[in-house]
Amino acid sequence: MKTRVFSGMQPSGNLHIGNYLGALKNWVRIQSEYECIFCIVDLHAITLYQGPAELRAKIDEIAALYLAAGIDPKVCSIMVQSAVPEHAELAWMLTCVTPVGWLERMTQYKAKAARQESVGDGLLQYPVLMAADILLYQAGIVPVGEDQAQHVELTRDIAQRFNSLYGETFVVPGTSLPAVGARIMGLDDPAQKMSKSETAANHAVALLDPPDKIRKAIMRATTDSNPAVDYETAGPGVLNLLAIYQAFSGAPDAEMKARFTGLRYGELKKQVADMAIAHLEPFQERYRRIVSEPGYLAGVLRGGAERVAPLAAATVRMVKERMGLYV
DSSP states (O other): OOOOOEEEEEEEOOOOOIIIIIIIIIHHHHHSSSSSEEEHHHHHHSSSOOOOOHHHHHHHHHHHHHHTTTTTTTTTTTEEGGGSTTTHHHHHHHTTOHHHHHHTHHHHHHHHHOSSSOOHHHHHHHHHHHHHHHHHOOOOOOOOOOOGHHHHHHHHHHHHHHHHHHHOOOOOOOSSOOOOOOOOOOOSSSTBBOOOOOOOSSSSOOOTTTTHHHHHHHHHHHOOSSSSSSTTTTHHHHHHHHHHHHHHHHHHHHHHHHTTTTBBBBHHHHHHHHHHHHHHHHHHHHHHHHHHHHTTTHHHHHHHHHHHHHHHHHHHHHHHHHOOOOO
């Protein structure tokens, strides 16, 4: 029996090459090795205000991008979080066994709260909902990047606390995660991870950007004071450009060093832009084909929700029985 995997992305902002090279590409690679559930986590998105029409459009966009990346709905379940009400139901039950102190220490909560005058309760409860997403399907593995590792550890803590209070109920997800893809940093600030929420013009390359916009962003990427590529002294901006090229091309380290050592930055950026455009153009063509097929996306998402619904219902029923709630 295959180990079950759960992961998801929010339908907010624009998915970029960091999302693709860091997550989507890896999801495609592991989809045949595990029983995979890939979710569009719209309940997470509304912890900050989203325009209703824009949110609905983004849900479809993310689903189409999953498919364009190569996630196969015949092999995996692709579904929308809010289409399976047990996500929210389980989140409430887990909230009741989660100490507030655990939530207040979360790094992302503290960082986001520090930037806002008033913080919604949804932001504090965000990690509990994420725990519910994972535990609802008894997932053994959660392929996430370093920025979400603390949330997975909290999920383990919540599962263990529930199991100690009410008896063995949840699979505790492993901390040994499948290798995530490349960690892509911002083109304008290579000290920060490329982010969907960042609005600066040349911060990221979105997956649906046209070639001229892709080239412009990469050609304006931050480098360093060296005149050419030197692997021994390269700054984070140069290393980020090399990481992007390597992640798209799959070239081994030795080939990368032979190709780029001594290359001037203008030529490096040109080659990185060419590589990104060459990979994103067919990706975008698949995306356009998917969204142009009437009813296809809705059918994929409906089918995904129907496939996982029995798993979700069984878990919630068991949790209610353990807690003494009405079933």
